[in-house]
Amino acid sequence: MLHEKAHESGVERHKGLKIARELSLKSLKLGLSGKADVVEFHREGKIWRPFPVEYKRGKPKKNNCDKVQLCAQAICLEEMLDVEIPRGALFYGKTRRRLDVELDTALRSLTIETAAAYHHLIESGVTPPAKYSKRCDACSLKFICQPKGTAHRSVARYLANIMNPKE
Numbered sequence: 001m002l003h004e005k006a007h008e009s010g011v012e013r014h015k016g017l018k019i020a021r022e023l024s025l026k027s028l029k030l031g032l033s034g035k036a037d038v039v040e041f042h043r044e045g046k047i048w049r050p051f052p053v054e055y056k057r058g059k060p061k062k063n064n065c066d067k068v069q070l071c072a073q074a075i076c077l078e079e080m081l082d083v084e085i086p087r088g089a090l091f092y093g094k095t096r097r098r099l100d101v102e103l104d105t106a107l108r109s110l111t112i113e114t115a116a117a118y119h120h121l122i123e124s125g126v127t128p129p130a131k132y133s134k135r136c137d138a139c140s141l142k143f144i145c146q147p148k149g150t151a152h153r154s155v156a157r158y159l160a161n162i163m164n165p166k167e
Contacts, residue, residue, distance in 0.1 A: 026076055029075065032118075033076075
């Protein structure tokens with residue numbers, strides 16, 4: 001339900017503010033594409049400055065994964081719109097709080113490194129095994145990943161059994 005309004009595509013207008021939902025994004029630099037939950041456009045003189053807002057079900061994480069996702073969205077917007085985006089926000093459903101995030105050089109470097117690592121992983125053709133942890137229970141991709149059921153199985157063995165079933 002948290003994402004329900006964020007995933008209603010369209011634009012909402014208020015004085016000095018436009019809110020775009022489900023905005024398609026892409027970056028040739030990062031080699032990524034996706035959709036932003038919400039991008040607020042704040043009027044600054046004659047220009048509209050984008051401000052990405054990512055919605056999360058839980059609470060702030062100890063690692064930077066949410067911040068990297070937000071920064072990737074900002075980099076996409078910067079490339080698409082030829083603007084600078086110095087900050088964005090993460091909204092956490094569990095705490096009902098919005099956390100402003102400075103998109104500084106260190107976070108941008110981490111985001112670029114993460115995108116490169118993602119591409120390297122795809123190019124290698126090797127799917128890393130799923131590793132179940134407590135955080136998996138809150139993940140929207142849990143039903144696809146199935147970390148409890150696939151963590152110790154060999155994909156090669158599974159495919160071999162399907163292709164050559166024992167009579």
